[in-house]
Amino acid sequence: MSTIDVSENIHRLIAAPTGGGKSYFVGSLVEELYRNEIPFIILDTKTQNHIGLVGLKGVKRLQIKPYAEYDYTKLVKYPYILSIPTLRTKTTDLIAEYSKLIDTFYTLGRKGVIVVEEAHNYNKNPYAPSPILELVAREGRGRGLSLWFITQRIQDFPKLLWSQCYMTYLLKFTIPQDIRYVSALIPDFDKINRELRMHDVLEYDHKTSEYRIIPAGEVKRATKHYG
Numbered sequence: 001m002s003t004i005d006v007s008e009n010i011h012r013l014i015a016a017p018t019g020g021g022k023s024y025f026v027g028s029l030v031e032e033l034y035r036n037e038i039p040f041i042i043l044d045t046k047t048q049n050h051i052g053l054v055g056l057k058g059v060k061r062l063q064i065k066p067y068a069e070y071d072y073t074k075l076v077k078y079p080y081i082l083s084i085p086t087l088r089t090k091t092t093d094l095i096a097e098y099s100k101l102i103d104t105f106y107t108l109g110r111k112g113v114i115v116v117e118e119a120h121n122y123n124k125n126p127y128a129p130s131p132i133l134e135l136v137a138r139e140g141r142g143r144g145l146s147l148w149f150i151t152q153r154i155q156d157f158p159k160l161l162w163s164q165c166y167m168t169y170l171l172k173f174t175i176p177q178d179i180r181y182v183s184a185l186i187p188d189f190d191k192i193n194r195e196l197r198m199h200d201v202l203e204y205d206h207k208t209s210e211y212r213i214i215p216a217g218e219v220k221r222a223t224k225h226y227g
């Protein structure tokens with residue numbers, strides 16, 4: 001999909017209900033990063049979600065095993081990484097490992113994009129963002145590192161982190177409380193959401209308050225999607 005400029009070094013939020021089309025859309029954006037030779041690491045919380053992306057030459061698949069000791073400094077040399085858990089990795093252990101990994105990438109000055117799946121799970125609560133996500137959200141861009149937060153639980157995602165995102169991408173929401181919640185940040189979301197068809201993507205620019213709808217048919221994938 002060439003209509004979204006992924007080369008801009010900004011934090012982004014991508015949110016949709018379960019089954020809304022997040023991982024299909026994120027996969028298309030990651031393919032665009034790859035085409036532009038922008039380094040990325042996807043911190044996936046599922047084993048299959050983005051696995052089709054390893055079909056791209058040079059994408060390293062990393063599997064986080066429970067209780068293994070990892071030296072993440074070694075990973076910095078790989079430009080494109082998909083990290084996945086094993087079936088036995090508990091979410092809390094996985095998030096702890098991923099937080100260490102983000103810290104290492106930030107500290108070593110690694111550039112590119114970190115795709116944070118289930119970003120709501122990193123934070124103690126919506127008012128207490130994860131310290132490492134908050135640090136990278138505030139300071140990462142200056143060091144060439146941006147975060148793409150993915151969530152299916154918009155109300156649990158800290159507004160403090162959202163406020164650091166210049167671009168938000170939303171797919172059709174169905175739960176009235178979610179719609180009301182988003183409307184507080186994106187004026188007219190209630191009306192725009194009604195216009196969205198299944199898998200259409202609303203792109204909202206927080207700097208200009210402008211938006212556009214990307215029709216589902218324009219979200220193209222080169223690799224297979226298994227999600």
Ligand SMILES: Nc1ncnc2c1ncn2[C@@H]1O[C@H](COP(=O)(O)OP(=O)(O)OP(=O)(O)O)[C@@H](O)[C@H]1O
Nearest residue numbers: 017018019020021022023024025199216219225227
């Ligand atoms: N633009 C699109 N065009 C065609 N099919 C799509 C599009 N977006 C999503 N789909 C299909 O819709 C289904 C759900 O999409 P997807 O797996 O991306 O949802 P999700 O929000 O990531 O779900 P979950 O939260 O459960 O992981 C998939 O079968 C996917 O192939």
